[in-house]
Amino acid sequence: MKKILPVLVLLFAFTVPLAYAHPLIIDSNPKASTNVGAGITQITIHYSEPVDLRFSDIKVIDSSGKQIDNKDTNYLQGDEKALVVTTAPLQNGIYTVTTKVLSKIDGHLPEYAFVFGVGNVELPAQPKQTLQQEIYFPEAAARFPGLVGQVIVLGAAVAILLVWRGARNRKWFKENAEFQKFFHSKFSTLTGIGLFAVFASNIMMLIVQTVRLKASASDVLNTAFGTVWEIRMGITVILLAVWFLLENKTAGSTRKQFLVLGLSLALIGTTTAIGHGAASEQFSAVVIDYAHNLIASIWIGGVIFFGYILLPSFTKLEDSKKELASLLMIPRFSSVILVALGIVIITGPTLLWLIDDDVVQLSQSYYGWLIIGKIAIGSAMVALGGYNQFKIQKPAQSSLDSGIKVYEKLRKSLRTEAMLGIALLGLVALLTNSSLPASQAEQTQLQIPDGFKTFVYSENLKFTLDVNPLKKGTNTISVSVFDLDGNTPKDITELKAKISNPQKNIAPIELPLTKKEDRYEGTVTIGFSGKWEIELNAIRKDNPNESVTLSVLVKPRLSELKTG
Known part of the structure; x- marks a missing residue:
């Protein structure tokens, strides 16, 4: 197991979901x-x-x-x-x-x-994008409480059903009324905090969106984002109603927790609907993005449940039972976390392969730095999980009478791990509201002239010219001719093209063009960078011939520049 943990840390680096975050x-x-x-x-x-x-x-x-x-x-x-x-x-x-x-x-x-x-x-x-243009801080701040809240609620529901359900029937849990009352109070308080955090986040998201769009709330709700927001708020209100109904009842009821679980899964779905996976417009990316949100809730939410609900409740047990209960729960939680990490290890690289695998590009962007921060925090959480199992549980389990204080050590470790989990969710909020390096790269590529495409009018015709890749050497040229209604003239018998460079005293050179469907294609060799002129002449049968002249500026590429 000790050898597996470093591998999990390494593989965690490849589990960040990548997709276009904005319409680039x-x-x-x-x-x-x-x-x-x-x-x-x-x-x-x-x-x-x-x-x-x-x-x-x-x-x-x-x-x-x-x-x-x-x-x-x-x-x-x-x-x-x-x-x-x-x-x-x-x-x-x-x-x-x-x-x-x-x-x-x-x-x-x-x-x-x-x-x-x-x-x-x-x-x-070309004007450069600022940090504020690449990372949407107000949106991230608005969504962060909602991420934390839904993780708390879903994580608690999953922990109740998968971890606590099998242990709660032990006699020293079941017959201890003080423990049961304290556990329910802690559970109700923390899930209530989580739900109100989601509710407040929903309100903040709507406010930020109205400010961004400079529109009324009703106008915002009529957008696609508004539709998802309404569904999310509806689920939140239902969850709050269920929470109020269950506040004075047994928190651990299986049927009730399945209801909370189902609603929480739907709530997570609304996060996916306005997240990275959905923006990629790939169904597989959406599914994997949802899986990531679910795994985060099981992992981080489970840690919060253990550290802030279950473990404090053990204070109502006798000292010996408190230590034994703490020791009992470590492997139960560890098994769930290992399964969660196993799913992450499978889905992460798959999503990376689907969307973007340019590691160099990642390392040179704000997005990449956020990922590095996420990897560091996630690795620390994995390390703390290993510490709980190998430095706390194993020694205490091998010598139950050694007097090792499992509860106190575990309490400090779990609370640290929970705080790291919340910090990780903060980075997730920034990542989901920032531009991918892919989008930044696309913007950079737009700044590099790669081809020339334009159109120009003569008296009765529109000439569309496309030259690629517009650099020194061989280039392809494509010309289309339309009348002023956008139709292809039927009486054009031939299209002639010539290229010249008056600045270098290069006389017009005729370019042979071949007609292919509704366009004329050919090749042109450009000997050096500079301003070139292309003349197009449409030979017509039923109307006067028409011609246009265009200026094309061929710029040197970086690889062509020499020093010394």
Whole structure:
């Protein structure tokens, strides 16, 4: 067993559930930190999860700080994961795009910003996200009491049914009226504290959300988050009613505790519904995330039950019975904890594999530091569990008459472990209200020009140009042509493309294009970084030919830069 504990500590490091915590930007047009041709009239952004249009928007700001979009943010072709806003045809200059979106999954309201240029302009550095943008401290503070409360309630119910149920019929427990009364009082008080903590947390969550959205409580309740909140509050109220009904009755009644257990399991489900697993939109991730919440309740809630309800009740027993009872309960709780850790060891790496396995990325983010803190606290809890079993139980069990004070040592150890468990839940609250490194990486990737996509209008046509990967060497070019109604003109017989670099006196070079369905494709070799011009000419049979010229700024990659 001593050899198993270090392995459990190591494997605990891989059990943190990972999923997208907020609707991060996965694509945009124009892309961040890129230059496009003049005349574009819309900005589109694609997100990782559905957003609520009523509380989401895109703003386009010019270099003077004036908002110049048409304030008509809408879903892109009905897609709840993409937004579009229109503008007047943009002229040469630097533009900043800001976006604020409400997640339909977890109720978070992240804000992002990026810059792009129209024409040959030098772009400033991309604005960096702040700590407050990556970790939502008010939401974490509001949800923390609820996490602690539901862990206390569910942990106590599970401990009653799995651990205490088999021991409570012993004669020196059952026939000791003072013990029974004190145990019930402790149980009722602590579960009541847990339920009121959940209730208060629900209220705080609603208040924080109304402040974030700058909306009324009724408007917030009409969102997807509001629906989950109403279910959670309903379950909380029912649990409080059950608690009031059971306050003057026997706390250990099996049927009553099964009722509390069922309601508590549903309460845990509401946490999962607005958590990381749900945001990933993977059913398996949701199931595993729920399992993690359940295991945390059994583990941490069981420790709190043992340290703050059961163990203090042993003071009503004779000294010899108090020591014996303490000794009796250690292996019972340890067996439950080992099963819980075994499930965590299986589900943790599975969820990690489903969502994100970039350890380097984790280590370089705030999220990673929070995980390290969680690992440290979890490892300390596992170590204390081992201490209880091997340094307290084993010596006392081998020599029952040795006079070793099991109760006092166990009381200090369990209370320390319970405090560590509550601190761990604090980190969980921060983790569930922070951006994953995956989202931070996506934001960083948006800052690196990787391809060029834009459109420009001639008198009667719209030309859409896509160049990838837009760097020195071979690039693919794709061109689509539409009329002003968005239809493909039937009379285009040929599309010609030429590339030139007037600054380096490179004359226009014709690019062969091949028609594939409704677009024209080809390749272009770019010899060096700098400003290139691409000319597109549509040869038409029934109408005059039309042409446009676009400027493309090819920037050097970091790997291409040399020193010395």
